[in-house]
Amino acid sequence: MWLSFLPPPPSAAVVHPFAEHIIYSLLFFIPMLAATFARVNSIATVAIYITYTDLMNNMGHCNFEVVPKWIFTIFPPLKYLMYTPSFHSLHHTQFRTNYSLFMPFYDYIYGTMDKSTDSLYEASLHKPEDVPDVVHLTHLTTPQSIYHLRLGFASLASKPLNSEWYLWFMWPITLWSMITTWLCGQTFVVERNTFHKLKIQSWVIPRYTMQYALESEQEAINKLIEEAIIEAEFKRIKVGEELNRNGEIYLENNPGLEVKLVDGSSLAVAVVLNSIPKGTSQVLYRGRLSKVACSIVSTLCHKGIKVVVIRKDEYEKLKKNLSECDSNLVLFEKSSDVGDDVSKHEQVMAQKGSVFIPFSQFPPKKLRRDCLYLETPALAAPKSFGNLHCCENWLPRRVMSAWRVAGIVHALEGWGVNECGDKLFDIDKVWKASLQYGFRPLPSPAST
Numbered sequence: 001m002w003l004s005f006l007p008p009p010p011s012a013a014v015v016h017p018f019a020e021h022i023i024y025s026l027l028f029f030i031p032m033l034a035a036t037f038a039r040v041n042s043i044a045t046v047a048i049y050i051t052y053t054d055l056m057n058n059m060g061h062c063n064f065e066v067v068p069k070w071i072f073t074i075f076p077p078l079k080y081l082m083y084t085p086s087f088h089s090l091h092h093t094q095f096r097t098n099y100s101l102f103m104p105f106y107d108y109i110y111g112t113m114d115k116s117t118d119s120l121y122e123a124s125l126h127k128p129e130d131v132p133d134v135v136h137l138t139h140l141t142t143p144q145s146i147y148h149l150r151l152g153f154a155s156l157a158s159k160p161l162n163s164e165w166y167l168w169f170m171w172p173i174t175l176w177s178m179i180t181t182w183l184c185g186q187t188f189v190v191e192r193n194t195f196h197k198l199k200i201q202s203w204v205i206p207r208y209t210m211q212y213a214l215e216s217e218q219e220a221i222n223k224l225i226e227e228a229i230i231e232a233e234f235k236r237i238k239v240g241e242e243l244n245r246n247g248e249i250y251l252e253n254n255p256g257l258e259v260k261l262v263d264g265s266s267l268a269v270a271v272v273l274n275s276i277p278k279g280t281s282q283v284l285y286r287g288r289l290s291k292v293a294c295s296i297v298s299t300l301c302h303k304g305i306k307v308v309v310i311r312k313d314e315y316e317k318l319k320k321n322l323s324e325c326d327s328n329l330v331l332f333e334k335s336s337d338v339g340d341d342v343s344k345h346e347q348v349m350a351q352k353g354s355v356f357i358p359f360s361q362f363p364p365k366k367l368r369r370d371c372l373y374l375e376t377p378a379l380a381a382p383k384s385f386g387n388l389h390c391c392e393n394w395l396p397r398r399v400m401s402a403w404r405v406a407g408i409v410h411a412l413e414g415w416g417v418n419e420c421g422d423k424l425f426d427i428d429k430v431w432k433a434s435l436q437y438g439f440r441p442l443p444s445p446a447s448t
Contacts, residue, residue, distance in 0.1 A: 028053060056102045060088035065124035080105040086124045090114040130192070131235045132201040134411045136404045137228055139205040139212070140181075141393055143174050149190050149204070150390050157390035158397060181206035187228045194386040196437070198411055202404075203228055209362075226250050233259045238411045248421030262410050262419045264403030269295045269424070270431035271377040271402045272359045274441060282306045286346060289314055292359050294321050295424055301328040308332050347371075361401060363394050375442055377402035382438030399442065409433050 032049065035041035059066060060083060067084045083104050091098040097114035100106045107113040140146060144167050148156045156164070167174070185206030193200040205224050211217045229250050237259050251257060269292055276283065283300055285307050287293055297307050297318050308330045309315040315331040322329060347356075347367045355372045356364055366373045381388055381398050391397050392404070406419070413433055419425045 053102070056083075060085055060101070063089065065121065065127075069125060080108060084121055086121045087117055090117060090120065129235075130199065131237065132192070132199040133238045134198055134200045134407050135228075135232050135237055136200065136202045136407060137187075137205065137225065138202060138404075140208045143178055143208060145208075145393070146174070146177050148391070148393075151190060154390075160391050160396060161393050178208070182211075187224060187231075191387070191390065193388055195382075195384065195408060196412060198408065200408060222249065226253060229257070229259065229261070230254065233257055251418060251420065260410065260416060260418050262407045264401075264406030264419070265292050265295070266419060266425035266427050266430045267406035267409070267434060268292050268359065268377040268402040269299065270427045270434075271379065271441070272296050272357060273299055273427070274431065275357050275374055275377075275444070276300075276305075277355065277444075280305060282308060284308045284310070285314075285318075286310070287359065289317055290360070291422065291424065294318065295427070296359055297329070298322060299427070301326070304328065306330055361393070361403070372444070374444065375399070378442060379405050379434060379439040380442055381405075382440075384438065400439075405434055405439055406430060409437060409439075412437060 032041065032046055035045060062085050065084060065086050067082075072079050081103055083098075083100060083102055087098055087104060088101075094114055097112055098104070098107055098117065099112055104113065104117075141161065142163070144163055145161055147153050147167060147170070148161050150157050187203050187205055189201050190204045191202040193202075205221065205228070207217065207221050207224065212221060233254070250261065272292075273296065283305055285293070285297055298321060300307050301322055306328050307318075309318060310332050312331060315329065319326050319329055344365075344367060347364070350356075350368065350371060352370045353372070354368075355374065357374045358364055358376045361376055363376050364373065375395060378392075378395050378399050378401050381400050385398075388398055388400075392399065392401055395401065406425075409430060410417075410419070410425075415425075417423075417425070
């Protein structure tokens with residue numbers, strides 16, 4: 001029974017006995033049928049009516065107060081025409097009060113209004129802010145990724161990010177959201193989680209991946225990230241995971257920061273190294289020379305694994321970072337021009353059975369059915385990790401990127417150090433700590 005939810009979660013809005021679903025459907029169809037018989041109905045009217053009822057139903061079960069007091073101050077009669085989440089929560093806790101769905105007017109008429117309705121509403125508005133211990137700072141990827149957030153469509157958020165054909169029909173809304181976030185977008189909370197004694201939140205920078213490549217947007221993006229870090233400092237958050245130049249710029253601008261910035265590079269390196277099949281003797285490196293890439297190449301060379309590089313400039317830069325074991329770094333020059341990422345031509349030329357292991361947060365496009373493609377550096381979350389229902393970008397459900405996991409592990413272990421700039425935390429230490437807290441490597445495609 002939906003009344004058994006105390007307090008009501010959002011799912012209580014749609015969880016009802018079968019007979020009650022039938023009755024609800026009939027009741028909600030009465031206005032539409034009446035308008036149809038009166039020949040005053042239209043497609044727009046039906047769409048507005050369904051949208052309104054669905055919005056109000058979900059709002060009433062969201063379990064936190066979202067209706068500001070100033071609305072009722074400006075138009076006092078509205079309290080009789082629109083209910084609030086705190087109003088409907090009393091129906092779930094007291095059972096025999098606040099029966100009205102959407103319009104409290106009828107409870108006032110029949111005397112079923114709970115006496116504590118107004119006081120509960122006031123108390124809900126003045127509830128202390130829930131301050132997290134760890135903040136995962138991320139950003140939007142593709143223009144359609146806005147629909148994959150929990151604020152968008154739950155059905156899409158529960159699946160890995162993919163460009164569905166029907167989302168192309170929503171381009172007017174997509175374009176409007178892009179313009180809005182560009183002009184006046186502010187960092188917002190998209191997810192709240194719990195793990196052990198930690199409260200964890202994910203904050204989204206309202207900028208898309210393509211905007212990060214524009215020099216004209218760098219200053220605005222840096223400002224948004226720095227404002228988020230300062231807000232985390234003000235709230236005395238323990239660990240914040242950040243973006244852009246690995247966070248070094250924000251430490252330089254704010255030398256007195258107490259919040260620890262963790263870019264998670266060490267755990268990303270550990271995940272990649274432990275993803276390489278045992279017995280591998282040679283690895284072909286392709287990609288941008290990031291801190292993660294340089295560390296992976298260096299570690300592989302020290303382990304006696306030959307790393308083949310096909311660009312001379314990359315080879316020279318990597319060789320400078322290798323004080324020893326540089327004999328395991330091999331240059332294999334090709335006549336064709338190669339881009340920064342794994343190109344279509346390079347995938348076609350790969351041997352059958354090759355394993356593609358990405359080391360960035362963006363997966364390569366899968367073009368070969370006879371090769372194996374691993375996920376971007378990530379770990380499966382333990383069952384005790386709470387409220388993890390939506391997918392993180394291209395990853396499967398209940399799978400978290402290594403960069404995100406690293407910040408959580410740092411907070412759990414109480415490591416009071418920053419991991420940003422050129423600094424890299426102990427790879428083995430962070431890997432063992434992650435496994436200790438129940439995070440597990442993803443099974444390889446070959447084993448599944």
